[in-house]
Amino acid sequence: MMMHFKQFPISVYDFMNHALYDNEHGYYMKKVPMGERTADFITAPELSPLFSEVIAFWILGRIFEHSGKVNILELGPGKGTMAKDVLKTIKKMSPSHFENIKYNLLEISPTLKQTQANKLAEFNNVNWIEHITDIRSEDLTIVLANEFFDALPARQYAKKDGQYYERLINDKFEFILAEKPTFIGKSYVEDIVELYPDMPEILQDLKLLNAKLLVIDYGDLGTSDTLQAIKNHQKVGIFEDISNSDLTTQVDFRQIIKPFDGYAEINISNMNDFLAANGLLVRAEQLLENATAEEKDYINYVLKKLLSEEEMGKIFKVLEINPHE
Numbered sequence: 001m002m003m004h005f006k007q008f009p010i011s012v013y014d015f016m017n018h019a020l021y022d023n024e025h026g027y028y029m030k031k032v033p034m035g036e037r038t039a040d041f042i043t044a045p046e047l048s049p050l051f052s053e054v055i056a057f058w059i060l061g062r063i064f065e066h067s068g069k070v071n072i073l074e075l076g077p078g079k080g081t082m083a084k085d086v087l088k089t090i091k092k093m094s095p096s097h098f099e100n101i102k103y104n105l106l107e108i109s110p111t112l113k114q115t116q117a118n119k120l121a122e123f124n125n126v127n128w129i130e131h132i133t134d135i136r137s138e139d140l141t142i143v144l145a146n147e148f149f150d151a152l153p154a155r156q157y158a159k160k161d162g163q164y165y166e167r168l169i170n171d172k173f174e175f176i177l178a179e180k181p182t183f184i185g186k187s188y189v190e191d192i193v194e195l196y197p198d199m200p201e202i203l204q205d206l207k208l209l210n211a212k213l214l215v216i217d218y219g220d221l222g223t224s225d226t227l228q229a230i231k232n233h234q235k236v237g238i239f240e241d242i243s244n245s246d247l248t249t250q251v252d253f254r255q256i257i258k259p260f261d262g263y264a265e266i267n268i269s270n271m272n273d274f275l276a277a278n279g280l281l282v283r284a285e286q287l288l289e290n291a292t293a294e295e296k297d298y299i300n301y302v303l304k305k306l307l308s309e310e311e312m313g314k315i316f317k318v319l320e321i322n323p324h325e
Protein backbone atom coordinates (compact mmCIF):
# COMPACT_ATOMS: atom_id res chain seq x y z
CA MET A 1 0.00 0.00 0.00
CA MET A 2 1.41 3.39 -0.98
CA MET A 3 1.35 6.33 1.40
CA HIS A 4 -0.12 9.60 0.29
CA PHE A 5 1.18 12.88 1.62
CA LYS A 6 -0.29 16.16 0.49
CA GLN A 7 2.99 17.97 0.54
CA PHE A 8 6.65 17.00 0.20
CA PRO A 9 9.19 17.12 1.68
CA ILE A 10 7.94 15.53 4.90
CA SER A 11 9.74 15.14 8.22
CA VAL A 12 10.80 11.77 9.64
CA TYR A 13 8.33 12.56 12.45
CA ASP A 14 5.39 12.82 10.04
CA PHE A 15 6.59 9.75 8.19
CA MET A 16 6.81 7.69 11.41
CA ASN A 17 3.47 8.97 12.65
CA HIS A 18 1.86 8.02 9.38
CA ALA A 19 3.39 4.55 9.38
CA LEU A 20 2.53 3.92 13.05
CA TYR A 21 -0.96 5.27 12.90
CA ASP A 22 -3.86 3.31 11.57
CA ASN A 23 -6.98 5.42 10.90
CA GLU A 24 -9.32 2.72 12.05
CA HIS A 25 -7.57 1.56 15.20
CA GLY A 26 -5.25 4.38 16.20
CA TYR A 27 -1.71 3.33 16.99
CA TYR A 28 -0.99 -0.04 15.45
CA MET A 29 1.42 -2.21 17.36
CA LYS A 30 3.09 -4.27 14.67
CA LYS A 31 5.91 -5.38 16.87
CA VAL A 32 4.10 -8.06 18.85
CA PRO A 33 3.24 -10.93 16.53
CA MET A 34 0.00 -12.66 17.43
CA GLY A 35 0.58 -15.97 19.13
CA GLU A 36 4.09 -16.47 17.80
CA ARG A 37 6.13 -17.03 20.93
CA THR A 38 9.40 -17.69 19.19
CA ALA A 39 9.28 -14.82 16.70
CA ASP A 40 12.41 -12.68 16.42
CA PHE A 41 10.76 -9.47 17.47
CA ILE A 42 8.67 -10.01 20.50
CA THR A 43 8.60 -7.93 23.63
CA ALA A 44 9.95 -9.48 26.83
CA PRO A 45 6.58 -9.72 28.66
CA GLU A 46 5.12 -11.59 25.66
CA LEU A 47 8.03 -14.01 25.67
CA SER A 48 7.42 -15.37 29.16
CA PRO A 49 5.85 -14.39 32.52
CA LEU A 50 9.38 -14.66 34.00
CA PHE A 51 10.18 -11.13 32.87
CA SER A 52 7.10 -9.59 34.53
CA GLU A 53 7.69 -11.63 37.66
CA VAL A 54 11.07 -9.92 38.01
CA ILE A 55 9.38 -6.54 37.51
CA ALA A 56 6.97 -7.51 40.32
CA PHE A 57 9.93 -8.42 42.60
CA TRP A 58 11.45 -5.02 41.82
CA ILE A 59 8.17 -3.28 42.72
CA LEU A 60 7.88 -5.24 45.96
CA GLY A 61 11.41 -4.16 46.84
CA ARG A 62 10.33 -0.50 46.42
CA ILE A 63 7.09 -0.80 48.46
CA PHE A 64 8.08 -3.42 51.00
CA GLU A 65 8.20 -1.05 53.96
CA HIS A 66 5.27 1.04 52.75
CA SER A 67 1.92 0.22 54.30
CA GLY A 68 -0.14 2.89 52.51
CA LYS A 69 -1.75 3.04 49.05
CA VAL A 70 0.37 2.56 45.94
CA ASN A 71 -0.34 3.79 42.43
CA ILE A 72 1.29 1.89 39.60
CA LEU A 73 1.16 3.54 36.17
CA GLU A 74 2.12 1.57 33.09
CA LEU A 75 2.85 3.55 29.91
CA GLY A 76 1.99 1.80 26.61
CA PRO A 77 0.87 -1.54 28.08
CA GLY A 78 0.41 -3.30 24.70
CA LYS A 79 -1.65 -6.44 25.19
CA GLY A 80 -1.76 -6.03 28.99
CA THR A 81 0.41 -9.10 29.56
CA MET A 82 2.93 -7.43 31.85
CA ALA A 83 0.11 -5.83 33.90
CA LYS A 84 -1.54 -9.23 34.37
CA ASP A 85 1.64 -11.07 35.36
CA VAL A 86 2.83 -8.28 37.66
CA LEU A 87 -0.52 -8.17 39.47
CA LYS A 88 -0.73 -11.98 39.73
CA THR A 89 2.78 -12.16 41.20
CA ILE A 90 2.24 -9.40 43.76
CA LYS A 91 -1.10 -10.94 44.79
CA LYS A 92 0.59 -14.30 45.34
CA MET A 93 3.68 -12.99 47.11
CA SER A 94 2.21 -10.24 49.25
CA PRO A 95 -1.62 -10.09 49.46
CA SER A 96 -1.45 -7.14 51.88
CA HIS A 97 0.50 -5.02 49.38
CA PHE A 98 -1.78 -6.18 46.57
CA GLU A 99 -4.80 -4.82 48.49
CA ASN A 100 -3.22 -1.35 48.47
CA ILE A 101 -2.40 -1.23 44.76
CA LYS A 102 -4.23 0.66 42.05
CA TYR A 103 -2.85 -0.24 38.58
CA ASN A 104 -3.31 2.55 36.03
CA LEU A 105 -2.80 2.11 32.29
CA LEU A 106 -2.10 4.81 29.70
CA GLU A 107 -2.74 3.52 26.18
CA ILE A 108 -3.25 5.45 22.96
CA SER A 109 -4.76 2.67 20.86
CA PRO A 110 -8.48 1.92 21.36
CA THR A 111 -7.97 -1.62 20.02
CA LEU A 112 -5.20 -2.37 22.50
CA LYS A 113 -7.25 -0.80 25.32
CA GLN A 114 -9.95 -3.38 24.60
CA THR A 115 -7.38 -6.20 24.51
CA GLN A 116 -6.06 -5.01 27.88
CA ALA A 117 -9.56 -4.80 29.38
CA ASN A 118 -10.26 -8.41 28.32
CA LYS A 119 -6.96 -9.65 29.66
CA LEU A 120 -7.33 -7.85 33.01
CA ALA A 121 -11.02 -8.64 33.58
CA GLU A 122 -10.26 -10.65 36.73
CA PHE A 123 -8.83 -7.59 38.55
CA ASN A 124 -10.96 -4.85 40.06
CA ASN A 125 -8.03 -2.56 40.87
CA VAL A 126 -7.16 -1.57 37.27
CA ASN A 127 -7.98 1.78 35.76
CA TRP A 128 -7.33 3.49 32.38
CA ILE A 129 -6.27 7.12 32.36
CA GLU A 130 -6.16 9.60 29.46
CA HIS A 131 -3.24 11.73 30.65
CA ILE A 132 -0.37 11.25 33.07
CA THR A 133 -1.66 14.31 34.95
CA ASP A 134 -4.88 12.39 35.77
CA ILE A 135 -2.89 10.76 38.56
CA ARG A 136 -3.16 13.37 41.25
CA SER A 137 -2.23 11.72 44.43
CA GLU A 138 0.02 11.94 47.40
CA ASP A 139 0.29 8.14 47.33
CA LEU A 140 3.52 6.41 46.47
CA THR A 141 3.63 6.13 42.67
CA ILE A 142 5.58 3.73 40.50
CA VAL A 143 5.80 4.17 36.71
CA LEU A 144 6.64 1.29 34.37
CA ALA A 145 7.50 1.73 30.69
CA ASN A 146 8.60 -1.28 28.66
CA GLU A 147 9.27 -0.50 24.99
CA PHE A 148 7.17 2.64 25.25
CA PHE A 149 9.70 5.34 24.40
CA ASP A 150 11.02 3.56 21.29
CA ALA A 151 7.54 3.79 19.81
CA LEU A 152 7.52 7.60 19.96
CA PRO A 153 8.12 9.21 16.55
CA ALA A 154 11.42 11.07 16.17
CA ARG A 155 12.75 14.00 14.20
CA GLN A 156 16.24 13.64 12.76
CA TYR A 157 18.82 16.41 12.53
CA ALA A 158 22.13 16.19 10.67
CA LYS A 159 25.15 18.27 11.64
CA LYS A 160 26.70 20.37 8.87
CA ASP A 161 29.25 23.13 9.38
CA GLY A 162 28.48 23.18 13.11
CA GLN A 163 24.73 23.60 12.63
CA TYR A 164 21.83 21.16 12.58
CA TYR A 165 19.61 20.72 9.53
CA GLU A 166 16.45 18.65 9.76
CA ARG A 167 16.52 15.50 7.62
CA LEU A 168 13.45 15.40 5.41
CA ILE A 169 12.03 12.93 2.89
CA ASN A 170 11.33 14.05 -0.66
CA ASP A 171 8.69 12.80 -3.10
CA LYS A 172 11.08 10.14 -4.40
CA PHE A 173 11.44 8.85 -0.83
CA GLU A 174 15.04 9.99 -0.49
CA PHE A 175 16.56 11.83 2.46
CA ILE A 176 17.36 15.50 1.90
CA LEU A 177 18.33 18.28 4.29
CA ALA A 178 16.13 21.25 5.10
CA GLU A 179 17.30 24.48 3.48
CA LYS A 180 17.60 26.33 6.78
CA PRO A 181 19.26 25.11 9.97
CA THR A 182 17.29 24.46 13.16
CA PHE A 183 18.51 25.41 16.62
CA ILE A 184 18.12 22.19 18.65
CA GLY A 185 19.24 23.52 22.01
CA LYS A 186 22.73 22.07 22.33
CA SER A 187 25.52 20.46 20.36
CA TYR A 188 25.81 16.69 20.34
CA VAL A 189 28.85 14.59 19.43
CA GLU A 190 26.80 12.54 16.97
CA ASP A 191 26.45 13.65 13.34
CA ILE A 192 22.80 12.66 13.27
CA VAL A 193 20.62 13.33 16.32
CA GLU A 194 17.15 11.93 16.88
CA LEU A 195 14.84 14.03 19.03
CA TYR A 196 11.34 13.01 20.09
CA PRO A 197 8.94 15.98 19.98
CA ASP A 198 6.36 14.23 22.20
CA MET A 199 8.88 13.30 24.87
CA PRO A 200 9.48 16.56 26.83
CA GLU A 201 5.82 16.93 27.84
CA ILE A 202 5.62 13.28 28.92
CA LEU A 203 8.78 13.65 31.00
CA GLN A 204 7.61 16.90 32.55
CA ASP A 205 4.34 15.26 33.61
CA LEU A 206 6.25 12.29 35.00
CA LYS A 207 8.54 14.57 36.96
CA LEU A 208 5.53 16.22 38.61
CA LEU A 209 4.33 12.81 39.80
CA ASN A 210 7.48 12.46 41.91
CA ALA A 211 7.30 8.77 41.09
CA LYS A 212 9.82 5.96 41.05
CA LEU A 213 10.38 5.18 37.37
CA LEU A 214 11.44 1.99 35.64
CA VAL A 215 12.11 2.43 31.92
CA ILE A 216 13.14 -0.57 29.82
CA ASP A 217 14.00 -0.09 26.19
CA TYR A 218 16.58 -0.73 23.53
CA GLY A 219 19.01 2.11 23.16
CA ASP A 220 21.90 3.76 24.92
CA LEU A 221 23.25 6.92 26.52
CA GLY A 222 23.64 8.54 23.11
CA THR A 223 22.41 7.13 19.82
CA SER A 224 22.74 8.35 16.25
CA ASP A 225 20.90 7.35 13.07
CA THR A 226 18.82 4.45 14.44
CA LEU A 227 15.58 4.69 12.48
CA GLN A 228 14.87 1.17 11.25
CA ALA A 229 12.13 -0.87 9.62
CA ILE A 230 11.44 -4.50 10.43
CA LYS A 231 9.19 -6.68 8.31
CA ASN A 232 8.57 -10.36 8.99
CA HIS A 233 11.33 -10.24 11.60
CA GLN A 234 13.93 -9.01 9.09
CA LYS A 235 15.50 -5.58 8.79
CA VAL A 236 14.25 -4.03 5.55
CA GLY A 237 14.78 -0.68 3.82
CA ILE A 238 12.89 2.11 5.55
CA PHE A 239 10.86 2.88 2.44
CA GLU A 240 10.54 -0.70 1.18
CA ASP A 241 7.10 -1.62 2.49
CA ILE A 242 6.05 1.26 4.67
CA SER A 243 2.60 0.09 5.72
CA ASN A 244 3.69 -3.42 6.63
CA SER A 245 6.91 -2.80 8.46
CA ASP A 246 7.50 -1.74 12.04
CA LEU A 247 9.33 1.60 12.31
CA THR A 248 11.23 2.35 15.49
CA THR A 249 14.28 4.15 16.76
CA GLN A 250 16.64 3.18 19.55
CA VAL A 251 16.10 5.34 22.59
CA ASP A 252 18.66 7.96 23.51
CA PHE A 253 18.45 7.59 27.30
CA ARG A 254 20.27 10.91 27.81
CA GLN A 255 17.10 12.64 26.73
CA ILE A 256 14.96 10.74 29.27
CA ILE A 257 17.39 11.43 32.10
CA LYS A 258 17.87 15.14 31.39
CA PRO A 259 14.85 16.59 33.26
CA PHE A 260 15.56 14.44 36.33
CA ASP A 261 19.21 15.39 36.62
CA GLY A 262 19.74 16.79 40.11
CA TYR A 263 16.23 15.83 41.28
CA ALA A 264 16.60 12.09 41.48
CA GLU A 265 18.94 9.18 41.95
CA ILE A 266 19.51 7.75 38.49
CA ASN A 267 20.77 4.30 37.65
CA ILE A 268 21.13 2.73 34.23
CA SER A 269 22.14 -0.87 33.62
CA ASN A 270 22.14 -3.50 30.93
CA MET A 271 18.95 -5.55 31.03
CA ASN A 272 20.82 -8.79 31.78
CA ASP A 273 22.42 -7.28 34.90
CA PHE A 274 19.14 -5.80 36.09
CA LEU A 275 17.22 -9.07 35.66
CA ALA A 276 19.94 -11.12 37.35
CA ALA A 277 20.16 -8.66 40.28
CA ASN A 278 16.40 -8.78 40.77
CA GLY A 279 15.87 -12.52 40.99
CA LEU A 280 15.50 -13.89 37.45
CA LEU A 281 17.84 -16.84 37.94
CA VAL A 282 16.45 -17.77 41.35
CA ARG A 283 12.93 -17.83 39.92
CA ALA A 284 14.05 -19.77 36.85
CA GLU A 285 15.72 -22.37 39.12
CA GLN A 286 12.42 -22.87 40.97
CA LEU A 287 10.56 -23.36 37.71
CA LEU A 288 13.17 -25.71 36.29
CA GLU A 289 12.87 -28.03 39.31
CA ASN A 290 9.41 -29.28 38.38
CA ALA A 291 9.46 -28.64 34.64
CA THR A 292 8.98 -31.23 31.89
CA ALA A 293 11.77 -31.61 29.32
CA GLU A 294 9.84 -29.40 26.90
CA GLU A 295 9.25 -26.71 29.55
CA LYS A 296 12.93 -26.81 30.52
CA ASP A 297 13.87 -26.17 26.90
CA TYR A 298 11.55 -23.18 26.77
CA ILE A 299 12.80 -21.71 30.09
CA ASN A 300 16.39 -22.03 28.88
CA TYR A 301 15.44 -20.44 25.56
CA VAL A 302 13.84 -17.51 27.45
CA LEU A 303 16.89 -17.09 29.69
CA LYS A 304 19.16 -16.97 26.66
CA LYS A 305 16.90 -14.48 24.89
CA LEU A 306 16.71 -12.15 27.91
CA LEU A 307 20.29 -12.44 29.14
CA SER A 308 22.57 -13.09 26.19
CA GLU A 309 24.56 -10.11 24.92
CA GLU A 310 23.84 -11.18 21.35
CA GLU A 311 20.10 -11.13 22.07
CA MET A 312 18.30 -8.67 24.38
CA GLY A 313 20.68 -8.70 27.37
CA LYS A 314 22.88 -5.76 26.45
CA ILE A 315 21.08 -3.80 23.77
CA PHE A 316 18.17 -3.33 26.19
CA LYS A 317 18.85 -0.95 29.05
CA VAL A 318 17.00 -0.47 32.31
CA LEU A 319 16.75 3.03 33.71
CA GLU A 320 15.73 3.47 37.36
CA ILE A 321 14.83 6.94 38.54
CA ASN A 322 14.23 7.48 42.23
CA PRO A 323 13.33 11.04 43.28
CA HIS A 324 15.26 12.54 46.18
CA GLU A 325 13.06 12.70 49.30
Ligand SMILES: C[S@@+](CC[C@H](N)C(=O)[O-])C[C@H]1O[C@@H](n2cnc3c(N)ncnc32)[C@H](O)[C@@H]1O
Nearest residue numbers: 027031043076077078106107108109146147151
Ligand atom coordinates in the same frame (compact mmCIF):
# COMPACT_ATOMS: atom_id res chain seq x y z
C1 LIG B 1 6.02 -1.50 21.30
S1 LIG B 1 4.55 -1.47 22.18
C2 LIG B 1 5.04 -2.16 23.75
C3 LIG B 1 3.90 -2.83 24.45
C4 LIG B 1 4.19 -3.44 25.82
N1 LIG B 1 4.73 -2.49 26.76
C5 LIG B 1 5.05 -4.66 25.74
O1 LIG B 1 6.16 -4.61 26.23
O2 LIG B 1 4.61 -5.66 25.16
C6 LIG B 1 4.25 0.26 22.48
C7 LIG B 1 2.98 0.53 23.27
O3 LIG B 1 2.90 1.95 23.51
C8 LIG B 1 1.60 2.42 23.10
N2 LIG B 1 1.77 3.84 22.76
C9 LIG B 1 2.50 4.38 21.76
N3 LIG B 1 2.47 5.73 21.80
C10 LIG B 1 1.72 6.04 22.88
C11 LIG B 1 1.32 7.28 23.49
N4 LIG B 1 1.69 8.44 23.00
N5 LIG B 1 0.56 7.21 24.61
C12 LIG B 1 0.17 6.02 25.15
N6 LIG B 1 0.50 4.83 24.61
C13 LIG B 1 1.26 4.84 23.50
C14 LIG B 1 1.25 1.49 21.96
O4 LIG B 1 -0.09 1.53 21.57
C15 LIG B 1 1.69 0.16 22.57
O5 LIG B 1 0.77 -0.30 23.52
